[in-house]
Amino acid sequence: xxxxxxxxxxxxxxEGVSKPETLSKKVASFVKKSRRKSPSTQQLTDALLAKDKxxxxxxITIIESTAPKHQEQAKKIIEACLPHANKSIRIGIxxxxxxxxxxxxxxxxxxxxxxxxxxxxxxVDPSSSLSxxxxxxxxxxxxxxxxxxxxFIRPSASGDSLGGVARKTRExxxxxxxxxxxxxxxxxxxxxxxxxxxxxxxxxxLLLKLAGAGDELQGIKRGIMEMADAIVINKADGENKxxxxxxxxxxxxxxxxxxxxxxxWSPKTLTCSALKNEGIEDxxxxxxxxxxxxxxxxxxxxKRKEQNxxxxxxxxxxxxxxxxYENEIVKKELEKQLKLINxxxxxxxxxAQLLLNLNK
Amino acid sequence: xxxxxxxxxxxxxxEGVSKPETLSKKVASFVKKSRRKSPSTQQLTDALLAKDKxxxxxxITIIESTAPKHQEQAKKIIEACLPHANKSIRIGIxxxxxxxxxxxxxxxxxxxxxxxxxxxxxxVDPSSSLSxxxxxxxxxxxxxxxxxxxxFIRPSASGDSLGGVARKTRExxxxxxxxxxxxxxxxxxxxxxxxxxxxxxxxxxLLLKLAGAGDELQGIKRGIMEMADAIVINKADGENKxxxxxxxxxxxxxxxxxxxxxxxWSPKTLTCSALKNEGIEDxxxxxxxxxxxxxxxxxxxxKRKEQNxxxxxxxxxxxxxxxxYENEIVKKELEKQLKLINxxxxxxxxxAQLLLNLNK
Numbered sequence: 001x002x003x004x005x006x007x008x009x010x011x012x013x014x015e016g017v018s019k020p021e022t023l024s025k026k027v028a029s030f031v032k033k034s035r036r037k038s039p040s041t042q043q044l045t046d047a048l049l050a051k052d053k054x055x056x057x058x059x060i061t062i063i064e065s066t067a068p069k070h071q072e073q074a075k076k077i078i079e080a081c082l083p084h085a086n087k088s089i090r091i092g093i094x095x096x097x098x099x100x101x102x103x104x105x106x107x108x109x110x111x112x113x114x115x116x117x118x119x120x121x122x123x124v125d126p127s128s129s130l131s132x133x134x135x136x137x138x139x140x141x142x143x144x145x146x147x148x149x150x151x152f153i154r155p156s157a158s159g160d161s162l163g164g165v166a167r168k169t170r171e172x173x174x175x176x177x178x179x180x181x182x183x184x185x186x187x188x189x190x191x192x193x194x195x196x197x198x199x200x201x202x203x204x205x206l207l208l209k210l211a212g213a214g215d216e217l218q219g220i221k222r223g224i225m226e227m228a229d230a231i232v233i234n235k236a237d238g239e240n241k242x243x244x245x246x247x248x249x250x251x252x253x254x255x256x257x258x259x260x261x262x263x264x265w266s267p268k269t270l271t272c273s274a275l276k277n278e279g280i281e282d283x284x285x286x287x288x289x290x291x292x293x294x295x296x297x298x299x300x301x302x303k304r305k306e307q308n309x310x311x312x313x314x315x316x317x318x319x320x321x322x323x324x325y326e327n328e329i330v331k332k333e334l335e336k337q338l339k340l341i342n343x344x345x346x347x348x349x350x351x352a353q354l355l356l357n358l359n360k
Numbered sequence: 361x362x363x364x365x366x367x368x369x370x371x372x373x374x375e376g377v378s379k380p381e382t383l384s385k386k387v388a389s390f391v392k393k394s395r396r397k398s399p400s401t402q403q404l405t406d407a408l409l410a411k412d413k414x415x416x417x418x419x420i421t422i423i424e425s426t427a428p429k430h431q432e433q434a435k436k437i438i439e440a441c442l443p444h445a446n447k448s449i450r451i452g453i454x455x456x457x458x459x460x461x462x463x464x465x466x467x468x469x470x471x472x473x474x475x476x477x478x479x480x481x482x483x484v485d486p487s488s489s490l491s492x493x494x495x496x497x498x499x500x501x502x503x504x505x506x507x508x509x510x511x512f513i514r515p516s517a518s519g520d521s522l523g524g525v526a527r528k529t530r531e532x533x534x535x536x537x538x539x540x541x542x543x544x545x546x547x548x549x550x551x552x553x554x555x556x557x558x559x560x561x562x563x564x565x566l567l568l569k570l571a572g573a574g575d576e577l578q579g580i581k582r583g584i585m586e587m588a589d590a591i592v593i594n595k596a597d598g599e600n601k602x603x604x605x606x607x608x609x610x611x612x613x614x615x616x617x618x619x620x621x622x623x624x625w626s627p628k629t630l631t632c633s634a635l636k637n638e639g640i641e642d643x644x645x646x647x648x649x650x651x652x653x654x655x656x657x658x659x660x661x662x663k664r665k666e667q668n669x670x671x672x673x674x675x676x677x678x679x680x681x682x683x684x685y686e687n688e689i690v691k692k693e694l695e696k697q698l699k700l701i702n703x704x705x706x707x708x709x710x711x712a713q714l715l716l717n718l719n720k
Binding site for chain 2: 319
């Protein structure tokens with residue numbers, strides 16, 4: 001647990017010293033309150049590394065904050081966590097709203113906990129308000145899991161840009177791993193670009209589907225299917241069972257049309273019913289066989305290295321752009337140059353050259 | 361025509377001056393040759409603006425060259441051409457190998473020429489050698505068109521990066537327009553990223569398809585169908601006619617699943633047989649009605665402006681990146697930082713920050 005000073009007010013710290021008469025109860029309570037909210041970075045990190053979930057939550061909040069003060073703190077926390085990170089299995093799960101992601105993750109998470117795993121569930125959702133609510137924001141959907149001491153559920157990181165959200169999520173993974181979580185599940189809604197980001201930070205990518213609905217109707221972009229290491233057809237129960245089995249065959253056929261993966265792994269299709277808790281164990285078995293196969297052929301560590309490189313370059317490039325476009329001189333000239341281009345007085349390439357010279 | 365000096369050797373320029381005895385025939389012929397190859401930039405531009413196709417070809421070669429000397433020349437040529445550019449209809453045509461692109465473009469081009477158009481046909485193909493040969497490289501496929509004085513055919517611009525190829529193609533469009541070509545056709549193979557690039561430099565985007573083959577089999581990426589302003593099902597002849605008609609209905613239905621376009625234009629599906637020269641006229645009518653509709657609702661000029669902006673930003677961003685990664689100090693440190701990331705001693709975000717500071 002976070003160590004908090006036993007004294008309840010800054011003004012009562014020294015035993016035997018009588019309180020000044022001017023002590024305002026309001027001020028005292030304010031000091032006390034802000035104190036409790038802000039353990040030192042060191043305290044927070046120690047508690048996190050001692051596997052305290054409250055500390056983990058607080059640390060993530062600091063990482064998500066855009067306040068400069070917090071960013072300095074965040075840097076220290078990550079530095080302290082890094083040596084303890086990287087020791088987990090990271091699973092990306094995607095599927096459109098209605099596919100039963102929450103129910104699936106709840107059952108899947110409970111299964112993992114019964115196997116003595118420590119499970120952290122994060123969500124990436126930089127998309128518009130359209131899809132909001134379908135993702136972890138609504139924690140109550142995982143009623144059982146949320147009570148488990150070995151589960152940690154963190155709703156969607158907020159942020160303006162996908163890049164920002166992705167950075168926060170990746171750093172959150174580091175924190176979760178340092179706090180002892182050995183299985184990280186990252187959820188997305190499967191309708192936007194965020195899947196590429198999640199794919200770039202996970203070891204295994206699972207696509208949840210329904211039987212009987214075409215890709216168009218499910219709103220899943222084709223690229224996402226190409227990324228999947230497994231397709232799991234959910235709601236394979238009751239009258240749906242037959243359709244699910246048929247869909248399994250269909251998807252298997254579709255998966256074979258894609259070129260072989262660098263991992264050497266051929267994506268598999270499974271059916272399950274999260275509602276009836278059927279087939280969930282098979283999913284886990286599939287993932288473990290993936291892990292052992294790709295560990296054996298050295299793809300697992302190789303992929304993590306590639307992901308590190310990807311995020312390094314990604315961060316560099318987005319910063320290069322923002323630095324350029326936020327340069328006041330560039331901003332002004334950009335407008336001018338656009339007008340000149342539109343009146344055929346310069347070409348986009350000529351104008352680009354001019355603007356780049358201004359930025360030097 | 362390009363004005364060439366009537367004197368045939370640099371050593372024979374002054375009338376009445378006798379040749380030095382040491383005149384080597386080899387040297388004289390070399391001087392003469394290189395002379396003929398290099399008219400001055402001014403001469404070249406003048407000839408180009410006077411609608412000389414040889415000058416146009418030479419100017420494009422200069423634009424495609426990576427030699428610094430040529431880049432300086434290229435800049436001047438483009439500057440001179442810009443005021444005369446922008447007055448054409450730019451049509452993108454894509455389709456996988458085997459769909460009959462060359463035959464279609466040949467018939468389509470001949471039709472346009474019969475309508476007193478001046479047609480330039482360019483190709484974008486930055487993809488691997490896999491698809492090479494399927495695209496204009498093989499000029500002989502357009503036997504009739506290549507002989508037409510009002511047609512100009514230019515095979516695929518070469519280049520290492522899509523960005524480079526795209527820049528060259530866009531500048532080539534400017535040159536063609538300045539040389540009096542009023543209809544520019546840009547061909548791609550429909551299997552890579554180049555379609556997005558071509559879509560960003562054309563007014564109308566046409567997708568050629570075959571009947572009876574699924575998207576997977578045709579290798580067309582879904583995004584490409586979303587970009588299409590028209591789908592033309594080729595080889596709608598003989599026994600294929602019925603299947604083509606059926607495919608037309610199918611594609612029409614598929615097109616309706618996409619959200620409405622900003623242009624206000626609803627993409628249409630047509631059938632044709634380039635081989636039998638049937639249905640080609642309909643394609644042209646469709647394009648002209650697109651042009652008049654989008655000119656009326658002001659989308660046509662708006663799109664061109666947006667394209668200009670896109671290319672401006674695109675050029676800036678790719679240059680920012682190349683400048684960064686080619687910085688020697690950055691190059692060295694990047695390797696170091698990657699190692700530190702992989703040994704968990706730093707995070708990609710931390711490392712990015714450090715490298716960006718080095719670049720300043």
